Amino acid sequence: MEGITIIPAKADEFALIWPIFQAVTKTGDTFIYPDDMDYFDAEEIWMKGTNPYLVCQGEQVVGTYVIRPNKVGHGSHVCNAGFMLHPDHQNNGIGRYMGEHALKQAKELGYLAMQFNVVVSTNSRSVALWKSLDFKIVGTIPKGFLHQEKGLVDLYIMHRFL
Amino acid sequence: MEGITIIPAKADEFALIWPIFQAVTKTGDTFIYPDDMDYFDAEEIWMKGTNPYLVCQGEQVVGTYVIRPNKVGHGSHVCNAGFMLHPDHQNNGIGRYMGEHALKQAKELGYLAMQFNVVVSTNSRSVALWKSLDFKIVGTIPKGFLHQEKGLVDLYIMHRFL
Numbered sequence: 001m002e003g004i005t006i007i008p009a010k011a012d013e014f015a016l017i018w019p020i021f022q023a024v025t026k027t028g029d030t031f032i033y034p035d036d037m038d039y040f041d042a043e044e045i046w047m048k049g050t051n052p053y054l055v056c057q058g059e060q061v062v063g064t065y066v067i068r069p070n071k072v073g074h075g076s077h078v079c080n081a082g083f084m085l086h087p088d089h090q091n092n093g094i095g096r097y098m099g100e101h102a103l104k105q106a107k108e109l110g111y112l113a114m115q116f117n118v119v120v121s122t123n124s125r126s127v128a129l130w131k132s133l134d135f136k137i138v139g140t141i142p143k144g145f146l147h148q149e150k151g152l153v154d155l156y157i158m159h160r161f162l
Numbered sequence: 163m164e165g166i167t168i169i170p171a172k173a174d175e176f177a178l179i180w181p182i183f184q185a186v187t188k189t190g191d192t193f194i195y196p197d198d199m200d201y202f203d204a205e206e207i208w209m210k211g212t213n214p215y216l217v218c219q220g221e222q223v224v225g226t227y228v229i230r231p232n233k234v235g236h237g238s239h240v241c242n243a244g245f246m247l248h249p250d251h252q253n254n255g256i257g258r259y260m261g262e263h264a265l266k267q268a269k270e271l272g273y274l275a276m277q278f279n280v281v282v283s284t285n286s287r288s289v290a291l292w293k294s295l296d297f298k299i300v301g302t303i304p305k306g307f308l309h310q311e312k313g314l315v316d317l318y319i320m321h322r323f324l
Contacts, residue, residue, distance in 0.1 A: 139301015
């Protein structure tokens with residue numbers, strides 16, 4: 001995508017990601033993580049045992065995604081991925097580009113499928129994006145997510161083979 | 163249940179659980195954990211951040227289960243539980259008793275629902291047990307589990323409110 005570069009994040013580069021992590025989780029309507037998670041917990045969740053990436057527009061880091069095994073052992077052929085894009089840079093195609101990039105990377109890493117465990121059902125933009133990238137809703141957890149404004153709402157599990 | 167006692171496990175009692183953990187995971191047809199997981203990794207998975215229990219027949223520990231938040235933050239009102247019963251003590255009602263006990267404990271701990279993320283579709287005994295305890299299959303991960311004998315088989319996600 002013109003003007004956007006996606007590169008692997010180094011283990012000590014979480015500081016570049018932290019402002020995005022904070023901006024995205026504080027809305028309490030998209031991510032499962034507690035709104036008040038501290039730097040070190042966030043770093044462990046996002047960087048430990050994952051393949052993390054930086055999404056850059058010029059010199060500026062505007063987004064991040066990670067790929068990791070969805071489960072250890074007998075489920076490790078399926079990956080999970082998480083995506084964060086700074087609110088100032090949404091709605092301009094970067095989200096889709098990150099998704100396409102992640103699918104390619106995951107395949108290269110040898111995974112057979114990608115699974116999202118936490119797609120908030122009220123987040124219609126995300127649901128539509130993943131459906132357009134051939135993900136299917138394979139499960140619905142009733143009232144699985146405590147939405148900051150809407151209370152308990154359903155969670156979708158979305159999946160596609162690579 | 164006559165002759166069976168279920169008590170909380172203390173933080174330093176994983177040694178009592180380890181023989182069961184080994185016996186149950188080595189079959190490679192029920193649990194997601196790698197068949198060759200070592201003591202310390204197993205201890206961390208089973209004891210850290212969980213409510214672990216010992217299932218005793220007389221003085222002997224024959225089973226164990228844990229309750230833990232299925233997700234942090236916005237999903238922490240839903241618990242996950244894991245159950246292990248030594249192969250020598252299966253098929254005699256202890257599994258059901260463990261399940262009933264866990265549902266009661268989870269409710270007392272304040273959870274709103276219980277979710278299993280890894281019910282191997284070919285494990286018909288477990289699927290039937292959980293259905294009889296009012297769990298529903300809310301999701302199916304196609305080929306989500308690498309079964310030691312059968313290869314890639316589906317995984318069910320099962321759920322019930324408490």
